[in-house]
Amino acid sequence: MTSAEFLLWVRGPGLQIAAVIFAFGIILRFFEIYMMGRKKNLSAKRAGGTAAGFRTVATRFLPADSETMRRSMFTVVAGYIFHIGLFVTLFLFVPHIELFGALTGLTWPGLPMPVVDFFTVISMIALLGLMWQRLTKPVLRMLSTGHDHLVWTLTFLPLLTGYLAYHHLFLPYTWMLAIHILSVELLMILFPFTKLMHAFTLFVSRWYTGSMAGEKGVKV
């Protein structure tokens, strides 16, 4: 297979397969999760839960108290850097916007390439740092499963291959671009069935937790 044929496959059938599994999986998980429902709350509500839910969505952006903050400073900072970097890389890189435009018809302005490049690099550094911590801290190490390492790899590979492709490093661009797209397709395929699903459920579960606490009269 030539690099051109590989690229053609990942831009065509490969993307179709990945997108189909991704869409199928996400919707399936949504229905599965929301149809679980909750047991009826038999106790009397002490306060409204709606506002508390939204407050929790906001307050959970920061650690609960200064002690937690102090203890998990690195995780918080690196986590933020990674997520912001990933957001910029994914959504503000012009070729990516072209892809979203082709898929959804929606486009938005992008950032200059060196800026996106900067965010890609800091995301990768943050991810490496988090992995280092996971491997060296005994408690984190004990808590880590194969699943965690799989998810880390799935997220790291698109960043790394994209970086290599953009800088024309390691392999001719056509190969690297095709490998980059393939790595994203792998991510898409496994996304709905791993912890990565949190991207879609994060705010809903925060709201739910907050609203339940609110109804019980807990101050959030």
Added chain:
Amino acid sequence: MANDKSLIEILKSRGVSRRAFLKFCTTTASMMALPPSMVPAIASAMENARRPSVIWLSFQECTGCTESLTRSHTPTVEGLIFDAISLDYHHTLQAASGDAAEHAREEAMKENYGSYLLVVDGSIPLDNPGYSTIAGISNLDMLKETAKGAAAIISVGSCAAFGGLPHANPNPTGAASVADIIKDKPIINVPGCPPIPVVITGVFLHYLTLGTIPELDGLGRPKAFYGQNIHDRCYRRPFYERGQFAETFDDEGARAGWCLYKLGCKGPITYNACATMKWNQGTSFPIESGHGCLGCSEPRFWDMGGFYTALSEPTLDVTRAVGVAAAVGAGAGLAVGAVNQIKKKRAQSNHETVSVDDYKEDA
């Protein structure tokens, strides 16, 4: 078929001075994409170069490659190259026709068996040999027969090198490249639709002067000409970096010479010498004229999702498939959810009401 005269003797007999020869060598080095420091080596190699016999076969092609080459055939420098080879068979350019033409090929093959250079343009149909024949001989048979005695093969143009336009989806003739068929000869791929004329002559010159196959990349292309990425060498690259893109062919950005990525430029995946060697005697190249690169020197460039589709866009329709998948996902989700609900209800209905007394009995 006169292999007796060396190139320098031919030049001398035409009253070409040593100074003119030096000029010729200098521009030749340029053409071969060699550094100017190589000029003396080229000069001495050329002094000893002999005229190789060349057989040129045209299969499923449009003659655009020959057109491109003859356009570079100005009466002086590149013209001399053609005096330096003995083009014994080229059915578009030769005067002879019919039997006489075919005899010329057979004769050239016989006389120079093992040493002639075979040039091919066009792809070879494998589905039905009748799709393309010359003098009643199928392209496949003619290629196999002529390749046997060739010292080397140059595949000129994307059709001969990779299948090109005839190979485009759905490839109705089963078009194949030369390298798909001939496995036991050195093959130099000179792709492009057409290739840059001076690249064609440059490859000829390399073989003629140095007598070797130039260093090739993974796709069999001479690295000297196909080693550079169009995107890397593009003078519009700074606009790409800054995120300044032409959105249409007539907007402000297009007029300001911004990057053509969004308009489908395939420069990033294309390796060719256009950005430096340029076309029409160094006038410009497509991107300079305001049109994105088609990627014509790459395999399957016709199938790369359309000339005006950005490289990051999908080549097939994904949206519809995603819609169907989402619907199926919703159905499956509902079913799974319903099953879960039933399980839950059943579990609830199976609850037995127990009191403290029940436990007392057990104890």
Added chain:
Amino acid sequence: MTFPVEVTGEPWTGNVQPLLHEIYYALQRLLETGEITVIDLRALPLAPGEEEKIEQKLGQGEVRARIEALGPSEILETGIAGVWLVTHYNTEEEILGRYIEICRIPAILESQDQDIEYGLDEMEALLETR
């Protein structure tokens, strides 16, 4: 955090300045060791107008020569002594190659020994007929 991004209306490759630096060091080498440098302008990616910009910066010097051999060639000394601009044309006046040569005199201008030998033959013939 600020990210300085230069924005200009004209396309540029950024190759003009490095090329001028290359010429500067080549000129130094010429004076110190006699080493000759030839730069093929066709082998560099230059935006439209950048070649002119280089010529303009180097200026015009004292020597302007024209050769007629397989079409014309133009040899100009630039405003910087030792930096020459050599352009080869074919008979149709189309540019075949452009070079910046850093040397005392471009080799193409010198009479070649082989041509001088012919010259000798011709001189002999000339003297005999007299």
